[in-house]
Amino acid sequence: MERIEQHASFGGRQEVWKHRSATLGCDMKFAVYLPAAALRGEACPVLYWLSGLSCTEQNFITKANAQAHAARHELIVVAPDTSPRGEGVADDPAYDLGQGAGFYLNATQAPWAPHFRMQDYVAEELPALVERHFPASDARAIAGHSMGGHGALVTALRHPGRYRSVSAFAPIVAPSQVPWGEKALAAYLGPDREAWKAWDAVELVKAPREERLPLRIDLGLADEFLDRELRPGLLEAACAAAGHPLQLHRRPGYDHSYYFVATFLGEHFEHHAHALGR
Amino acid sequence: MERIEQHASFGGRQEVWKHRSATLGCDMKFAVYLPAAALRGEACPVLYWLSGLSCTEQNFITKANAQAHAARHELIVVAPDTSPRGEGVADDPAYDLGQGAGFYLNATQAPWAPHFRMQDYVAEELPALVERHFPASDARAIAGHSMGGHGALVTALRHPGRYRSVSAFAPIVAPSQVPWGEKALAAYLGPDREAWKAWDAVELVKAPREERLPLRIDLGLADEFLDRELRPGLLEAACAAAGHPLQLHRRPGYDHSYYFVATFLGEHFEHHAHALGR
Numbered sequence: 001m002e003r004i005e006q007h008a009s010f011g012g013r014q015e016v017w018k019h020r021s022a023t024l025g026c027d028m029k030f031a032v033y034l035p036a037a038a039l040r041g042e043a044c045p046v047l048y049w050l051s052g053l054s055c056t057e058q059n060f061i062t063k064a065n066a067q068a069h070a071a072r073h074e075l076i077v078v079a080p081d082t083s084p085r086g087e088g089v090a091d092d093p094a095y096d097l098g099q100g101a102g103f104y105l106n107a108t109q110a111p112w113a114p115h116f117r118m119q120d121y122v123a124e125e126l127p128a129l130v131e132r133h134f135p136a137s138d139a140r141a142i143a144g145h146s147m148g149g150h151g152a153l154v155t156a157l158r159h160p161g162r163y164r165s166v167s168a169f170a171p172i173v174a175p176s177q178v179p180w181g182e183k184a185l186a187a188y189l190g191p192d193r194e195a196w197k198a199w200d201a202v203e204l205v206k207a208p209r210e211e212r213l214p215l216r217i218d219l220g221l222a223d224e225f226l227d228r229e230l231r232p233g234l235l236e237a238a239c240a241a242a243g244h245p246l247q248l249h250r251r252p253g254y255d256h257s258y259y260f261v262a263t264f265l266g267e268h269f270e271h272h273a274h275a276l277g278r
Numbered sequence: 279m280e281r282i283e284q285h286a287s288f289g290g291r292q293e294v295w296k297h298r299s300a301t302l303g304c305d306m307k308f309a310v311y312l313p314a315a316a317l318r319g320e321a322c323p324v325l326y327w328l329s330g331l332s333c334t335e336q337n338f339i340t341k342a343n344a345q346a347h348a349a350r351h352e353l354i355v356v357a358p359d360t361s362p363r364g365e366g367v368a369d370d371p372a373y374d375l376g377q378g379a380g381f382y383l384n385a386t387q388a389p390w391a392p393h394f395r396m397q398d399y400v401a402e403e404l405p406a407l408v409e410r411h412f413p414a415s416d417a418r419a420i421a422g423h424s425m426g427g428h429g430a431l432v433t434a435l436r437h438p439g440r441y442r443s444v445s446a447f448a449p450i451v452a453p454s455q456v457p458w459g460e461k462a463l464a465a466y467l468g469p470d471r472e473a474w475k476a477w478d479a480v481e482l483v484k485a486p487r488e489e490r491l492p493l494r495i496d497l498g499l500a501d502e503f504l505d506r507e508l509r510p511g512l513l514e515a516a517c518a519a520a521g522h523p524l525q526l527h528r529r530p531g532y533d534h535s536y537y538f539v540a541t542f543l544g545e546h547f548e549h550h551a552h553a554l555g556r
Binding site for chain 2: 010260
Protein backbone atom coordinates (compact mmCIF):
# COMPACT_ATOMS: atom_id res chain seq x y z
CA MET A 1 0.00 0.00 0.00
CA GLU A 2 1.47 3.31 -1.12
CA ARG A 3 0.48 6.87 -0.25
CA ILE A 4 0.39 8.86 -3.51
CA GLU A 5 -1.04 12.20 -2.27
CA GLN A 6 -1.17 14.09 0.99
CA HIS A 7 -2.40 17.60 1.74
CA ALA A 8 -2.95 19.38 5.03
CA SER A 9 -6.64 20.26 5.22
CA PHE A 10 -8.74 21.75 8.03
CA GLY A 11 -6.24 20.72 10.68
CA GLY A 12 -6.13 17.13 9.42
CA ARG A 13 -4.79 15.49 6.28
CA GLN A 14 -6.34 14.49 2.97
CA GLU A 15 -4.51 11.47 1.60
CA VAL A 16 -4.83 9.24 -1.47
CA TRP A 17 -3.53 5.66 -1.33
CA LYS A 18 -2.93 3.02 -3.97
CA HIS A 19 -3.04 -0.69 -3.19
CA ARG A 20 -3.44 -4.07 -4.83
CA SER A 21 -7.00 -5.27 -4.30
CA ALA A 22 -7.29 -9.04 -3.95
CA THR A 23 -11.07 -8.78 -4.35
CA LEU A 24 -10.94 -6.83 -7.60
CA GLY A 25 -7.71 -8.26 -8.99
CA CYS A 26 -6.27 -4.86 -9.88
CA ASP A 27 -4.58 -1.81 -8.39
CA MET A 28 -7.05 0.56 -6.73
CA LYS A 29 -6.90 4.08 -5.36
CA PHE A 30 -8.88 5.38 -2.44
CA ALA A 31 -8.97 8.72 -0.65
CA VAL A 32 -8.90 9.01 3.12
CA TYR A 33 -9.35 12.15 5.22
CA LEU A 34 -7.76 11.91 8.66
CA PRO A 35 -8.97 14.53 11.14
CA ALA A 36 -6.54 15.96 13.70
CA ALA A 37 -7.70 13.42 16.30
CA ALA A 38 -6.77 10.54 13.97
CA LEU A 39 -3.37 12.13 13.30
CA ARG A 40 -2.86 12.08 17.08
CA GLY A 41 -3.64 8.35 16.99
CA GLU A 42 -7.13 8.49 18.49
CA ALA A 43 -9.57 5.95 17.05
CA CYS A 44 -12.23 7.74 14.98
CA PRO A 45 -15.45 6.48 13.35
CA VAL A 46 -15.38 6.16 9.57
CA LEU A 47 -17.78 7.50 6.97
CA TYR A 48 -17.54 5.72 3.61
CA TRP A 49 -18.51 7.79 0.57
CA LEU A 50 -19.48 6.15 -2.72
CA SER A 51 -19.35 8.34 -5.82
CA GLY A 52 -21.44 8.37 -8.96
CA LEU A 53 -21.02 7.38 -12.62
CA SER A 54 -17.71 8.41 -14.22
CA CYS A 55 -16.21 9.54 -10.90
CA THR A 56 -12.93 8.45 -9.33
CA GLU A 57 -11.67 8.80 -5.76
CA GLN A 58 -11.00 12.47 -6.57
CA ASN A 59 -14.45 13.98 -7.15
CA PHE A 60 -15.72 13.96 -3.60
CA ILE A 61 -12.50 15.13 -2.00
CA THR A 62 -12.08 18.09 -4.36
CA LYS A 63 -15.67 19.27 -4.82
CA ALA A 64 -17.75 18.69 -1.68
CA ASN A 65 -15.86 20.45 1.14
CA ALA A 66 -16.24 17.24 3.13
CA GLN A 67 -13.03 17.95 5.04
CA ALA A 68 -14.55 20.89 6.92
CA HIS A 69 -17.35 18.68 8.25
CA ALA A 70 -15.10 15.69 8.90
CA ALA A 71 -12.73 17.90 10.89
CA ARG A 72 -15.57 19.40 12.95
CA HIS A 73 -17.02 15.99 13.83
CA GLU A 74 -13.65 14.18 14.05
CA LEU A 75 -14.61 11.56 11.47
CA ILE A 76 -12.38 9.68 9.07
CA VAL A 77 -13.82 9.82 5.54
CA VAL A 78 -12.94 7.14 2.99
CA ALA A 79 -13.81 7.58 -0.70
CA PRO A 80 -12.98 4.66 -3.02
CA ASP A 81 -12.90 4.68 -6.80
CA THR A 82 -16.14 3.65 -8.56
CA SER A 83 -14.95 0.43 -10.25
CA PRO A 84 -11.95 -1.76 -10.91
CA ARG A 85 -9.57 -0.13 -13.41
CA GLY A 86 -6.68 -0.81 -15.70
CA GLU A 87 -5.50 -3.03 -18.49
CA GLY A 88 -7.00 -6.50 -18.35
CA VAL A 89 -10.15 -5.14 -16.69
CA ALA A 90 -13.23 -5.30 -18.93
CA ASP A 91 -14.63 -1.97 -20.10
CA ASP A 92 -17.27 -0.43 -22.32
CA PRO A 93 -17.07 2.85 -24.21
CA ALA A 94 -20.29 4.12 -22.55
CA TYR A 95 -19.92 6.22 -19.39
CA ASP A 96 -22.58 4.14 -17.63
CA LEU A 97 -21.08 0.65 -17.98
CA GLY A 98 -17.71 -0.85 -17.13
CA GLN A 99 -14.84 1.20 -15.69
CA GLY A 100 -16.22 4.15 -13.72
CA ALA A 101 -19.61 2.42 -13.44
CA GLY A 102 -19.24 -0.56 -11.10
CA PHE A 103 -22.66 -0.09 -9.48
CA TYR A 104 -21.27 -1.47 -6.18
CA LEU A 105 -22.38 -5.04 -6.93
CA ASN A 106 -20.69 -8.40 -7.53
CA ALA A 107 -20.97 -9.28 -11.22
CA THR A 108 -21.75 -12.84 -12.27
CA GLN A 109 -21.57 -12.48 -16.07
CA ALA A 110 -18.73 -12.43 -18.61
CA PRO A 111 -16.69 -10.36 -19.20
CA TRP A 112 -17.36 -8.59 -15.89
CA ALA A 113 -17.31 -11.33 -13.25
CA PRO A 114 -13.52 -11.63 -12.74
CA HIS A 115 -12.98 -8.01 -11.59
CA PHE A 116 -16.33 -6.30 -10.99
CA ARG A 117 -16.85 -7.20 -7.32
CA MET A 118 -17.24 -3.68 -5.90
CA GLN A 119 -19.72 -4.81 -3.24
CA ASP A 120 -17.19 -7.12 -1.63
CA TYR A 121 -14.56 -4.41 -2.02
CA VAL A 122 -16.49 -1.58 -0.35
CA ALA A 123 -18.19 -3.72 2.31
CA GLU A 124 -15.34 -6.12 3.18
CA GLU A 125 -11.84 -5.57 1.82
CA LEU A 126 -11.72 -1.78 2.11
CA PRO A 127 -13.07 -1.49 5.69
CA ALA A 128 -10.68 -4.25 6.82
CA LEU A 129 -7.79 -2.40 5.20
CA VAL A 130 -8.85 0.96 6.67
CA GLU A 131 -9.32 -0.46 10.16
CA ARG A 132 -5.89 -2.11 9.99
CA HIS A 133 -3.87 0.82 8.60
CA PHE A 134 -5.49 3.90 10.14
CA PRO A 135 -6.71 4.78 13.66
CA ALA A 136 -10.26 3.80 12.71
CA SER A 137 -12.81 2.46 15.15
CA ASP A 138 -15.34 -0.12 13.96
CA ALA A 139 -18.13 2.50 14.03
CA ARG A 140 -19.07 2.87 10.34
CA ALA A 141 -21.45 4.99 8.30
CA ILE A 142 -22.01 5.02 4.56
CA ALA A 143 -23.23 7.63 2.10
CA GLY A 144 -23.09 8.35 -1.60
CA HIS A 145 -24.29 10.26 -4.64
CA SER A 146 -26.36 9.01 -7.60
CA MET A 147 -24.98 5.55 -8.51
CA GLY A 148 -23.08 5.86 -5.22
CA GLY A 149 -26.32 6.69 -3.41
CA HIS A 150 -27.66 3.40 -4.75
CA GLY A 151 -24.42 1.81 -3.55
CA ALA A 152 -24.75 3.25 -0.05
CA LEU A 153 -28.39 2.19 0.35
CA VAL A 154 -27.84 -1.31 -1.02
CA THR A 155 -24.61 -1.91 0.91
CA ALA A 156 -26.22 -0.84 4.21
CA LEU A 157 -29.39 -2.85 3.54
CA ARG A 158 -27.40 -5.98 2.61
CA HIS A 159 -25.27 -5.80 5.79
CA PRO A 160 -27.51 -5.44 8.86
CA GLY A 161 -25.52 -4.22 11.86
CA ARG A 162 -22.52 -3.21 9.77
CA TYR A 163 -23.31 0.52 9.53
CA ARG A 164 -24.72 2.87 12.16
CA SER A 165 -26.23 5.20 9.56
CA VAL A 166 -26.76 5.57 5.82
CA SER A 167 -27.57 8.54 3.60
CA ALA A 168 -27.75 9.36 -0.08
CA PHE A 169 -27.86 12.31 -2.43
CA ALA A 170 -29.99 11.82 -5.53
CA PRO A 171 -29.70 8.02 -5.40
CA ILE A 172 -30.84 5.49 -7.97
CA VAL A 173 -33.32 3.75 -5.63
CA ALA A 174 -34.81 1.19 -8.01
CA PRO A 175 -32.15 0.10 -10.53
CA SER A 176 -34.41 -2.75 -11.73
CA GLN A 177 -36.91 -0.19 -13.00
CA VAL A 178 -34.82 2.61 -14.58
CA PRO A 179 -32.65 2.78 -17.72
CA TRP A 180 -29.22 3.19 -16.03
CA GLY A 181 -29.97 0.30 -13.70
CA GLU A 182 -31.56 -2.02 -16.24
CA LYS A 183 -28.57 -1.67 -18.53
CA ALA A 184 -26.04 -2.30 -15.75
CA LEU A 185 -27.89 -5.12 -13.99
CA ALA A 186 -28.52 -6.95 -17.27
CA ALA A 187 -24.84 -6.69 -18.17
CA TYR A 188 -23.38 -7.56 -14.76
CA LEU A 189 -26.01 -10.04 -13.55
CA GLY A 190 -27.66 -11.43 -16.68
CA PRO A 191 -31.26 -11.34 -17.89
CA ASP A 192 -32.92 -13.05 -14.88
CA ARG A 193 -34.59 -10.16 -13.08
CA GLU A 194 -35.00 -12.25 -9.94
CA ALA A 195 -31.21 -11.96 -9.43
CA TRP A 196 -31.47 -8.16 -9.64
CA LYS A 197 -33.57 -7.89 -6.51
CA ALA A 198 -30.58 -8.38 -4.21
CA TRP A 199 -29.10 -5.15 -5.64
CA ASP A 200 -32.17 -2.91 -5.58
CA ALA A 201 -32.94 -0.76 -2.52
CA VAL A 202 -36.68 -0.80 -3.21
CA GLU A 203 -36.68 -4.62 -3.30
CA LEU A 204 -34.43 -4.92 -0.24
CA VAL A 205 -36.71 -2.66 1.80
CA LYS A 206 -39.75 -4.74 0.81
CA ALA A 207 -38.22 -7.99 2.10
CA PRO A 208 -38.59 -9.07 5.75
CA ARG A 209 -35.68 -7.53 7.63
CA GLU A 210 -34.08 -7.93 11.04
CA GLU A 211 -32.85 -4.30 10.93
CA ARG A 212 -34.71 -1.20 9.76
CA LEU A 213 -31.89 1.35 9.54
CA PRO A 214 -33.39 4.78 8.75
CA LEU A 215 -32.67 6.01 5.21
CA ARG A 216 -31.76 9.70 4.89
CA ILE A 217 -32.07 11.02 1.34
CA ASP A 218 -31.83 14.45 -0.30
CA LEU A 219 -33.06 15.10 -3.82
CA GLY A 220 -32.98 18.22 -5.97
CA LEU A 221 -36.25 19.02 -7.71
CA ALA A 222 -34.34 20.49 -10.67
CA ASP A 223 -32.33 17.26 -10.98
CA GLU A 224 -32.24 16.38 -14.67
CA PHE A 225 -32.37 12.66 -13.83
CA LEU A 226 -35.18 12.81 -11.25
CA ASP A 227 -38.11 11.32 -13.15
CA ARG A 228 -36.24 8.96 -15.45
CA GLU A 229 -33.44 7.48 -13.32
CA LEU A 230 -34.04 8.34 -9.65
CA ARG A 231 -37.81 7.92 -9.16
CA PRO A 232 -37.88 8.52 -5.38
CA GLY A 233 -41.58 7.76 -5.22
CA LEU A 234 -40.82 4.07 -5.68
CA LEU A 235 -38.77 4.06 -2.48
CA GLU A 236 -41.31 6.16 -0.60
CA ALA A 237 -44.06 3.67 -1.45
CA ALA A 238 -41.90 0.66 -0.56
CA CYS A 239 -40.83 2.18 2.77
CA ALA A 240 -44.40 3.16 3.63
CA ALA A 241 -45.66 -0.36 2.84
CA ALA A 242 -42.86 -2.07 4.77
CA GLY A 243 -42.73 0.38 7.68
CA HIS A 244 -39.11 1.24 6.87
CA PRO A 245 -38.05 4.64 8.27
CA LEU A 246 -37.26 7.13 5.50
CA GLN A 247 -36.32 10.81 5.73
CA LEU A 248 -36.65 12.16 2.20
CA HIS A 249 -35.91 15.86 1.63
CA ARG A 250 -36.93 17.40 -1.67
CA ARG A 251 -34.91 20.55 -2.42
CA PRO A 252 -36.53 23.00 -4.84
CA GLY A 253 -34.18 24.38 -7.49
CA TYR A 254 -31.25 22.02 -6.89
CA ASP A 255 -29.78 19.89 -9.67
CA HIS A 256 -27.71 16.67 -9.75
CA SER A 257 -24.31 18.36 -9.33
CA TYR A 258 -21.80 18.67 -6.51
CA TYR A 259 -23.18 22.20 -5.92
CA PHE A 260 -26.23 20.38 -4.57
CA VAL A 261 -24.16 17.84 -2.60
CA ALA A 262 -21.96 20.54 -1.05
CA THR A 263 -25.00 22.56 0.02
CA PHE A 264 -26.55 19.78 2.08
CA LEU A 265 -23.48 17.74 3.00
CA GLY A 266 -23.23 19.44 6.39
CA GLU A 267 -26.68 18.12 7.28
CA HIS A 268 -25.69 14.60 6.26
CA PHE A 269 -22.57 14.82 8.41
CA GLU A 270 -24.78 15.90 11.35
CA HIS A 271 -26.92 12.84 10.72
CA HIS A 272 -23.95 10.47 10.63
CA ALA A 273 -22.05 12.13 13.50
CA HIS A 274 -25.10 11.74 15.72
CA ALA A 275 -25.37 8.02 14.90
CA LEU A 276 -21.62 7.58 15.36
CA GLY A 277 -21.62 9.26 18.76
CA ARG A 278 -19.72 12.37 17.59
CA MET B 279 -23.86 38.29 -22.66
CA GLU B 280 -25.03 34.72 -22.30
CA ARG B 281 -25.52 32.58 -19.20
CA ILE B 282 -23.96 29.16 -19.89
CA GLU B 283 -24.27 27.50 -16.45
CA GLN B 284 -26.49 27.85 -13.43
CA HIS B 285 -26.72 25.74 -10.28
CA ALA B 286 -28.62 26.31 -7.05
CA SER B 287 -26.04 26.49 -4.27
CA PHE B 288 -26.38 27.33 -0.57
CA GLY B 289 -29.66 29.12 -1.09
CA GLY B 290 -28.24 31.25 -3.90
CA ARG B 291 -27.10 30.51 -7.44
CA GLN B 292 -23.72 29.77 -9.00
CA GLU B 293 -23.71 31.01 -12.57
CA VAL B 294 -21.18 31.13 -15.41
CA TRP B 295 -21.49 33.77 -18.12
CA LYS B 296 -19.85 34.25 -21.50
CA HIS B 297 -19.44 37.67 -23.07
CA ARG B 298 -17.45 39.53 -25.70
CA SER B 299 -14.74 41.54 -23.96
CA ALA B 300 -13.92 44.81 -25.72
CA THR B 301 -10.79 45.17 -23.56
CA LEU B 302 -9.39 41.75 -24.43
CA GLY B 303 -10.78 41.41 -27.95
CA CYS B 304 -12.10 37.90 -27.37
CA ASP B 305 -14.94 35.95 -25.78
CA MET B 306 -14.49 35.54 -22.03
CA LYS B 307 -16.18 33.47 -19.36
CA PHE B 308 -16.63 34.50 -15.76
CA ALA B 309 -18.32 32.87 -12.79
CA VAL B 310 -20.67 34.75 -10.49
CA TYR B 311 -22.22 33.53 -7.25
CA LEU B 312 -25.43 35.34 -6.34
CA PRO B 313 -26.51 34.90 -2.71
CA ALA B 314 -30.21 34.70 -1.87
CA ALA B 315 -30.29 38.43 -1.11
CA ALA B 316 -29.05 39.22 -4.62
CA LEU B 317 -31.63 36.86 -6.14
CA ARG B 318 -34.25 38.92 -4.29
CA GLY B 319 -32.81 42.01 -5.97
CA GLU B 320 -31.00 43.48 -2.97
CA ALA B 321 -27.70 45.19 -3.79
CA CYS B 322 -24.79 43.17 -2.41
CA PRO B 323 -21.06 43.93 -2.16
CA VAL B 324 -18.80 42.05 -4.57
CA LEU B 325 -15.68 40.01 -3.89
CA TYR B 326 -13.51 39.49 -6.98
CA TRP B 327 -11.41 36.33 -6.98
CA LEU B 328 -8.36 35.96 -9.24
CA SER B 329 -7.11 32.43 -9.87
CA GLY B 330 -3.62 31.10 -10.43
CA LEU B 331 -1.59 29.72 -13.33
CA SER B 332 -3.44 27.29 -15.64
CA CYS B 333 -6.80 27.95 -13.97
CA THR B 334 -10.05 29.01 -15.61
CA GLU B 335 -13.21 30.50 -14.10
CA GLN B 336 -14.04 26.94 -12.89
CA ASN B 337 -11.33 26.15 -10.33
CA PHE B 338 -12.43 28.46 -7.54
CA ILE B 339 -16.13 27.74 -7.88
CA THR B 340 -15.69 23.94 -7.82
CA LYS B 341 -12.87 23.52 -5.28
CA ALA B 342 -12.99 26.19 -2.59
CA ASN B 343 -16.49 25.98 -1.09
CA ALA B 344 -16.70 29.75 -1.52
CA GLN B 345 -20.47 29.58 -1.91
CA ALA B 346 -21.01 28.62 1.74
CA HIS B 347 -19.16 31.72 2.89
CA ALA B 348 -20.65 34.00 0.25
CA ALA B 349 -24.13 32.85 1.26
CA ARG B 350 -23.46 33.43 4.96
CA HIS B 351 -22.13 36.95 4.41
CA GLU B 352 -24.49 37.81 1.52
CA LEU B 353 -21.67 38.65 -0.87
CA ILE B 354 -21.60 38.32 -4.65
CA VAL B 355 -18.41 36.52 -5.74
CA VAL B 356 -17.03 37.03 -9.25
CA ALA B 357 -14.28 34.78 -10.60
CA PRO B 358 -12.94 35.60 -14.08
CA ASP B 359 -10.77 33.45 -16.31
CA THR B 360 -7.00 33.96 -15.99
CA SER B 361 -6.25 35.32 -19.47
CA PRO B 362 -7.71 36.05 -22.87
CA ARG B 363 -8.46 32.84 -24.78
CA GLY B 364 -9.18 31.45 -28.20
CA GLU B 365 -8.00 31.39 -31.77
CA GLY B 366 -6.18 34.56 -32.74
CA VAL B 367 -4.99 35.09 -29.17
CA ALA B 368 -1.24 34.60 -28.75
CA ASP B 369 -0.16 31.59 -26.72
CA ASP B 370 2.86 29.67 -25.56
CA PRO B 371 3.14 25.93 -24.91
CA ALA B 372 4.40 26.54 -21.34
CA TYR B 373 1.81 26.58 -18.55
CA ASP B 374 3.29 29.79 -17.13
CA LEU B 375 3.04 32.05 -20.19
CA GLY B 376 0.23 33.01 -22.54
CA GLN B 377 -3.28 31.59 -22.25
CA GLY B 378 -3.99 30.65 -18.63
CA ALA B 379 -1.15 32.90 -17.44
CA GLY B 380 -2.19 36.51 -17.99
CA PHE B 381 -0.57 37.80 -14.78
CA TYR B 382 -3.32 40.46 -14.48
CA LEU B 383 -1.26 43.12 -16.28
CA ASN B 384 -1.51 45.09 -19.52
CA ALA B 385 1.08 43.79 -21.98
CA THR B 386 3.06 46.17 -24.15
CA GLN B 387 5.08 43.71 -26.23
CA ALA B 388 4.37 41.64 -29.35
CA PRO B 389 2.68 39.21 -29.73
CA TRP B 390 0.87 39.81 -26.41
CA ALA B 391 -0.12 43.48 -26.47
CA PRO B 392 -3.32 43.21 -28.59
CA HIS B 393 -5.20 40.87 -26.19
CA PHE B 394 -3.30 40.54 -22.90
CA ARG B 395 -4.87 43.43 -20.97
CA MET B 396 -6.15 41.53 -17.95
CA GLN B 397 -5.54 44.46 -15.58
CA ASP B 398 -7.98 46.67 -17.45
CA TYR B 399 -10.37 43.74 -17.70
CA VAL B 400 -10.46 42.84 -14.01
CA ALA B 401 -10.25 46.40 -12.66
CA GLU B 402 -12.46 48.20 -15.21
CA GLU B 403 -14.51 46.25 -17.74
CA LEU B 404 -15.59 43.37 -15.52
CA PRO B 405 -16.71 45.45 -12.49
CA ALA B 406 -18.63 47.79 -14.80
CA LEU B 407 -20.34 44.78 -16.39
CA VAL B 408 -21.10 43.16 -13.04
CA GLU B 409 -22.47 46.37 -11.54
CA ARG B 410 -24.69 46.87 -14.61
CA HIS B 411 -26.08 43.32 -14.93
CA PHE B 412 -26.37 42.07 -11.35
CA PRO B 413 -27.69 43.60 -8.10
CA ALA B 414 -24.15 44.61 -7.10
CA SER B 415 -23.33 47.61 -4.95
CA ASP B 416 -20.11 49.53 -5.59
CA ALA B 417 -18.52 48.05 -2.44
CA ARG B 418 -15.71 45.87 -3.79
CA ALA B 419 -13.09 43.55 -2.37
CA ILE B 420 -10.45 41.52 -4.17
CA ALA B 421 -8.60 38.30 -3.41
CA GLY B 422 -6.69 35.59 -5.22
CA HIS B 423 -4.35 32.62 -5.18
CA SER B 424 -0.73 32.39 -6.36
CA MET B 425 -0.54 34.34 -9.67
CA GLY B 426 -4.02 35.53 -8.70
CA GLY B 427 -2.75 36.59 -5.28
CA HIS B 428 -0.22 38.75 -7.12
CA GLY B 429 -3.11 40.00 -9.26
CA ALA B 430 -5.22 40.90 -6.23
CA LEU B 431 -2.41 42.75 -4.44
CA VAL B 432 -1.28 44.65 -7.54
CA THR B 433 -4.81 45.52 -8.67
CA ALA B 434 -5.73 46.88 -5.23
CA LEU B 435 -2.44 48.79 -4.86
CA ARG B 436 -2.78 50.32 -8.34
CA HIS B 437 -6.35 51.54 -7.66
CA PRO B 438 -6.49 53.43 -4.37
CA GLY B 439 -10.06 53.73 -3.13
CA ARG B 440 -11.39 51.12 -5.53
CA TYR B 441 -11.41 48.18 -3.08
CA ARG B 442 -12.37 48.10 0.58
CA SER B 443 -10.15 45.09 1.29
CA VAL B 444 -7.62 42.79 -0.33
CA SER B 445 -6.30 39.35 0.52
CA ALA B 446 -4.17 36.66 -1.03
CA PHE B 447 -3.31 33.00 -0.64
CA ALA B 448 0.29 32.07 -1.44
CA PRO B 449 0.79 35.12 -3.69
CA ILE B 450 3.72 35.94 -5.92
CA VAL B 451 4.64 39.17 -4.11
CA ALA B 452 7.74 40.18 -6.05
CA PRO B 453 7.40 39.05 -9.68
CA SER B 454 10.45 41.12 -10.64
CA GLN B 455 12.63 38.90 -8.46
CA VAL B 456 11.34 35.33 -9.03
CA PRO B 457 11.45 32.94 -12.02
CA TRP B 458 7.71 32.86 -12.83
CA GLY B 459 7.53 36.64 -12.68
CA GLU B 460 10.76 37.40 -14.53
CA LYS B 461 9.70 35.17 -17.40
CA ALA B 462 6.23 36.71 -17.64
CA LEU B 463 7.22 40.35 -17.13
CA ALA B 464 10.04 40.08 -19.68
CA ALA B 465 7.64 38.59 -22.24
CA TYR B 466 4.68 40.90 -21.63
CA LEU B 467 6.54 44.14 -20.77
CA GLY B 468 9.97 43.81 -22.41
CA PRO B 469 13.46 43.82 -20.92
CA ASP B 470 13.34 47.23 -19.17
CA ARG B 471 12.97 46.30 -15.51
CA GLU B 472 11.88 49.82 -14.64
CA ALA B 473 8.58 49.07 -16.42
CA TRP B 474 8.08 45.98 -14.26
CA LYS B 475 7.82 48.00 -11.04
CA ALA B 476 4.25 49.06 -11.76
CA TRP B 477 3.24 45.36 -11.62
CA ASP B 478 5.12 44.26 -8.52
CA ALA B 479 3.47 44.43 -5.08
CA VAL B 480 6.79 44.88 -3.30
CA GLU B 481 7.64 47.86 -5.50
CA LEU B 482 4.15 49.36 -5.25
CA VAL B 483 4.25 49.19 -1.45
CA LYS B 484 7.64 50.95 -1.39
CA ALA B 485 6.38 53.92 -3.40
CA PRO B 486 4.74 56.93 -1.70
CA ARG B 487 1.03 56.15 -1.45
CA GLU B 488 -2.14 58.06 -0.67
CA GLU B 489 -3.79 54.84 0.60
CA ARG B 490 -2.31 52.10 2.79
CA LEU B 491 -4.92 49.35 2.43
CA PRO B 492 -4.01 46.48 4.81
CA LEU B 493 -2.76 43.35 3.03
CA ARG B 494 -4.04 40.03 4.41
CA ILE B 495 -1.99 37.04 3.29
CA ASP B 496 -1.93 33.32 4.14
CA LEU B 497 0.97 31.08 3.21
CA GLY B 498 1.52 27.36 3.67
CA LEU B 499 4.91 26.43 5.06
CA ALA B 500 4.88 23.19 3.04
CA ASP B 501 4.17 25.16 -0.14
CA GLU B 502 6.46 23.75 -2.81
CA PHE B 503 6.86 27.23 -4.36
CA LEU B 504 7.49 29.15 -1.14
CA ASP B 505 11.20 29.90 -1.35
CA ARG B 506 11.61 30.08 -5.12
CA GLU B 507 8.49 31.86 -6.36
CA LEU B 508 6.61 33.39 -3.41
CA ARG B 509 9.33 34.80 -1.12
CA PRO B 510 7.03 36.46 1.42
CA GLY B 511 9.99 37.96 3.29
CA LEU B 512 10.44 40.48 0.48
CA LEU B 513 6.94 41.85 1.10
CA GLU B 514 7.38 41.78 4.87
CA ALA B 515 10.55 43.86 4.59
CA ALA B 516 8.98 46.31 2.13
CA CYS B 517 5.85 46.75 4.27
CA ALA B 518 7.92 47.21 7.42
CA ALA B 519 10.11 49.84 5.73
CA ALA B 520 7.15 51.70 4.23
CA GLY B 521 4.82 51.38 7.21
CA HIS B 522 2.30 49.46 5.09
CA PRO B 523 -0.06 47.32 7.20
CA LEU B 524 0.42 43.60 6.56
CA GLN B 525 -1.20 40.58 8.20
CA LEU B 526 0.83 37.59 7.13
CA HIS B 527 -0.19 34.17 8.45
CA ARG B 528 2.23 31.27 8.02
CA ARG B 529 0.44 27.91 8.18
CA PRO B 530 2.61 24.94 9.13
CA GLY B 531 2.05 21.84 6.97
CA TYR B 532 -0.10 23.44 4.27
CA ASP B 533 0.85 23.26 0.59
CA HIS B 534 -0.04 25.33 -2.49
CA SER B 535 -3.28 23.50 -3.32
CA TYR B 536 -6.96 24.32 -2.99
CA TYR B 537 -6.99 22.14 0.15
CA PHE B 538 -5.03 25.01 1.72
CA VAL B 539 -7.25 27.70 0.19
CA ALA B 540 -10.46 25.96 1.31
CA THR B 541 -9.15 25.59 4.87
CA PHE B 542 -8.57 29.32 5.40
CA LEU B 543 -11.08 30.81 2.96
CA GLY B 544 -13.62 31.30 5.74
CA GLU B 545 -11.19 33.60 7.55
CA HIS B 546 -10.63 35.60 4.37
CA PHE B 547 -14.37 35.99 3.91
CA GLU B 548 -14.62 37.25 7.51
CA HIS B 549 -11.92 39.80 6.68
CA HIS B 550 -13.69 41.01 3.54
CA ALA B 551 -17.19 40.89 5.01
CA HIS B 552 -16.07 43.12 7.88
CA ALA B 553 -14.58 45.66 5.47
CA LEU B 554 -17.68 45.49 3.26
CA GLY B 555 -20.04 46.07 6.17
CA ARG B 556 -21.50 42.51 6.13
